[in-house]
Amino acid sequence: MKIIQVTIKDIARELNVSSSTVSRALKDYPGISDETKRKVRELADKMNYRPNAIALSLQKGRSYTIGVIIPEVVHFFFSTVISGIEEVAFARGYKVILTQTNEKLVREKSSIDTMLSNQIDGVLVSFSKETTEFDHFSSLLDKGFPIVFFDRVPDISNAITVTVNDYSGAYEATKHLLHQGYRKIVHLSGPNNLKISKERLRGYQDALLDHGFTPDPSFVIECNRGTDDESQKIVNEILQTFPIKPDAFFANNDMAAVGAMLACKAAGLRVPEDVGIVGFSNWQFCSMIDPSLSSVSQPGFNIGAKATEILLDLIEKKIQLHETGNSVVLETELLIRKSSVR
Amino acid sequence: MKIIQVTIKDIARELNVSSSTVSRALKDYPGISDETKRKVRELADKMNYRPNAIALSLQKGRSYTIGVIIPEVVHFFFSTVISGIEEVAFARGYKVILTQTNEKLVREKSSIDTMLSNQIDGVLVSFSKETTEFDHFSSLLDKGFPIVFFDRVPDISNAITVTVNDYSGAYEATKHLLHQGYRKIVHLSGPNNLKISKERLRGYQDALLDHGFTPDPSFVIECNRGTDDESQKIVNEILQTFPIKPDAFFANNDMAAVGAMLACKAAGLRVPEDVGIVGFSNWQFCSMIDPSLSSVSQPGFNIGAKATEILLDLIEKKIQLHETGNSVVLETELLIRKSSVR
DNA sequence: TTGTACGCGTTATCAA
């Protein structure tokens, strides 16, 4: 059942010329008679010839393929990023090979391995939550292999990163809650080892400080998995056990925010009257739920697109490593909806 | 900056043996002294040798890579399918190369072309909305090239397809609305050229018939783009202009259902008291919106997983074309929530 | 037990 591809040799044999002639004719090289060119092309067309990209890759030592390593495909934010990546890659003639790690470090490593064996030209990476040491990347970086990190990025000096301004996003969200009169703001944070989590936490804390409040460490609760179920349980627990009742939740992602909302409703609290809620990412459903959820939007598509542009520029040596500022930070935007306005 | 990969030759040179010896040692071939094997492996390890998958592909004429062609990545259902695909492919040692067509036929064609040049072993396809003729696939099918279609599938006799039972999903949804006492049920349908749209429409019509109602063609409205904005406009128009006011909407996707819900709310109608609404796909947000949206759930992950299993079995000749029933139909499930219960 | 030689499809180099 193997599909038999027409090769340059087949054309050559048919036309009684050498394969080099065919190759040159197809590539419009100088020094080939128009007559030959015509004949070759006609036949190639007729025989439905397609160059074998694999052979080219072997010869050139590169594949016009980039790898993408992400934690999860089924995630609004990541799917948006992938979309941006795919668009730019396609437009510039690159293929995209995709793997998800399911937040597992082993899979991250093995993915990198297979991709390298496949001679990918570069890779776009967003870490797994398990990833705390970066040797499997930094060793490549040191060799000059093109890697661009996005969203979840490492703290390595020579890493090129594309992120959003998590700090200011969180800062603005918290400030907004304060301006609305909420005072006991709980932060449902993300995994501690991720820079984005730290930045969002820092934004939250600084906003409090700048408005004359002292951040209470017990008001920062880690929601590791980032699902609505998880945060619903956590928030439920908070509402029952905390001596001082919170009057707002700033979640580091929208799912967690939804969980908080459900828990509050279940506890008979009204949103936004009794409790204000702000999420992060601006998933599609934010405007659909009731009350609609305020959220910090991240330009997912642009992150993917920008990261890919930088990676391809790097691969094609249009830019050098040190030329890029090494990190691009895209702005977030706080979208204020009903869940946080009273 | 090109990363220089260690080859079998490098190891051979270092060890003063031939490259075939190295190759055999690494592959644990019989007839190689244990001593040599040990030495080769140690050095390979030390030099961080990785086989060049491209060279292997060229030699074998296959790449252990499958292609995935889908309309859009940023789509809950498709991202779920991708996830299923990726899991199975990874588990069986295959790579996934991904392209989205953005619903454009030209991109569908060009994607197939590049993938073929790259010697993919097979391809998983869900059509673009623009695709009405299938020559670019059927010509491959005729040559025996492994293709498995999912979700949006063609009406070709020898095509292998993985779908859900759209008919029964739509039938159940409509029946449920009827049982709840809704009588004037509008169907917000999908693009006419897609089989899934036709099947869902058929299910809707048959349910009406079986319950003694005559389907009114003017109660079937096509929502081509499938966004909430689009359907919101359409439903708004319906509510204003229809002489007979509808009391329910069965949408062929959840976004359209949400649009309908918003339009109804805006018109002062209560859901579910005045108007019942059921969607299709069971996106994440269904349980988060208010009222929560009843929807027909499709097992996206399983669709992807099953389609990939069949494709890989086909590639590895574990099954023959005619052995598979040619089409796998997975069951849908109606999830009844608040939007359709009064 | 190991080595030699060839082929996979293509292009670059050198020769004619």
Added chain:
DNA sequence: TTGATAACGCGTACAA
């Protein structure tokens, strides 16, 4: 203007 040959990295049939 064209052809022959080598090379990319690997596996394998055949020879030693």
